[in-house]
Amino acid sequence: DAKTTQPPSMDCAEGRAANLPCNHSTISGNEYVYWYRQIHSQGPQYIIHGLKNNETNEMASLIITEDRKSSTLILPHATLRDTAVYYCIVNSGAGSYQLTFGKGTKLSVIP
Amino acid sequence: EAGVTQFPSHSVIEKGQTVTLRCDPISGHDNLYWYRRVMGKEIKFLLHFVKESKQDESGMPNNRFLAERTGGTYSTLKVQPAELEDSGVYFCASSQLTRLAGSSSYNEQFFGPGTRLTVL
Numbered sequence: 001d002a003k004t005t006q007p008p009s010m011d012c013a014e015g016r017a018a019n020l021p022c023n024h025s026t027i028s029g030n031e032y033v034y035w036y037r038q039i040h041s042q043g044p045q046y047i048i049h050g051l052k053n054n055e056t057n058e059m060a061s062l063i064i065t066e067d068r069k070s071s072t073l074i075l076p077h078a079t080l081r082d083t084a085v086y087y088c089i090v091n092s093g094a095g096s097y098q099l100t101f102g103k104g105t106k107l108s109v110i111p
Numbered sequence: 112e113a114g115v116t117q118f119p120s121h122s123v124i125e126k127g128q129t130v131t132l133r134c135d136p137i138s139g140h141d142n143l144y145w146y147r148r149v150m151g152k153e154i155k156f157l158l159h160f161v162k163e164s165k166q167d168e169s170g171m172p173n174n175r176f177l178a179e180r181t182g183g184t185y186s187t188l189k190v191q192p193a194e195l196e197d198s199g200v201y202f203c204a205s206s207q208l209t210r211l212a213g214s215s216s217y218n219e220q221f222f223g224p225g226t227r228l229t230v231l
Contacts, residue, residue, distance in 0.1 A: 034219075043115075043202050043222030044154065097142065097206070097218055098156035098167060 004088045009106040012082075018075040020105050022088030025069040031092045033064060034099070035073045039084040044101070047073065047086075078109045113137070115223035117203050123229045129191040132226045136185070136205030142166075143186050144206075144220060145178060149199035160186060193230045200225040 005023040012018040024033065035047040048055055048062045050071070055062045061074040075082055087104040091097065116135045124130050136143045145157040157176070158168040162183035171178070175194070180186040190197055202225045206218040 038154075041200070041225070041227075043204075043224050044220075046219045046221065049219065097159055097208070097220075098144070098170065099146075099220060100156070101146075101154040103153060 004090055004102055006086075006088050006102065006105045008103060009108070011108050011110055012075075012078045014080060014109050014111050015077055018078040018082065018107060018109070020073040020075075020086050020088075020107065021070065022073070023070045024088070024090045027068050027090050028092065031090045033062065033068075033071050034089045034091060035060070035062065036087045036089065036099070036101075037084040038087070038104075039081070044087070078107075080109050080111065083107060083109045115203055115205050115221055117201075117223040117226050119226060120224065121227045121229075123231065124193055125231050126195055127192045129189065130193055130228060132188045132190075132201055132203075132228070134186045134188070134203030134223060136203070137207075137221055140205035140207045140221075141183070142206040142208055142218060142220075143180060144204040145186070145188055146170075146202040146204065146222075147199050148202070149196065152199075154202065157188075190228075193228075195230050198228055198230045200227050 032049050032051050034049040036044045038044045048060050050062045050064050064071045085104040085106050087101050089099050118133045122130050141162050143160040146154050148154045156170040159166045160180045163180050177189045202222050204220040204222045206220045208218045
């Protein structure tokens with residue numbers, strides 16, 4: 001699976017949009033981009049995934065560049081409960097479904 | 112719908128003892144995974160079941176770890192004998208694979224709250 005690079009930490013004001021970037025320049029054609037988050041010491045929580053097109057669900061939006069080498073997770077109106085470590089993971093699902101968690105981005109939402 | 116549950120939530124044992132962790136996946140999920148995070152490290156994959164069969168156990172650290180999923184429902188992870196470096200949080204996840212045309216497939220994994228294991 002392709003390696004991902006994320007900034008170690010980010011701050012966001014409460015109520016503003018949080019934009020979390022991820023680089024995955026070695027991604028291959030059949031690999032999906034997944035985003036998970038871990039709030040404090042809870043289990044990781046699935047947020048969203050995408051292949052080529054931009055995706056939106058009730059939690060977030062995922063913007064994938066045309067060349068698929070990078071993506072941005074957008075939390076449109078960040079709340080204090082969104083403070084967590086966010087993980088960008090690339091996985092093909094073909095033969096091995098293990099998720100490779102890196103260090104992620106620690107997002108702090110500030111009142 | 113109930114999520115993934117894990118038991119116990121915490122376990123404190125002495126070095127050399129045996130501990131068994133249990134995971135109940137979401138009903139109907141054929142895929143079950145074990146992960147762990149040891150102190151200061153990243154979350155690491157341990158193994159993957161498809162129903163009762165081990166699909167991928169490449170992440171199992173050594174033969175002191177034994178995972179089972181008899182009947183393809185709940186799973187247990189036994190550590191025998193436990194060592195100090197086994198301390199950490201053990202997560203279980205489950206998913207129902209969604210396969211698309213060709214080789215492309217994806218699955219959303221749903222994680223349990225974890226079991227915090229402390230080996231003294």
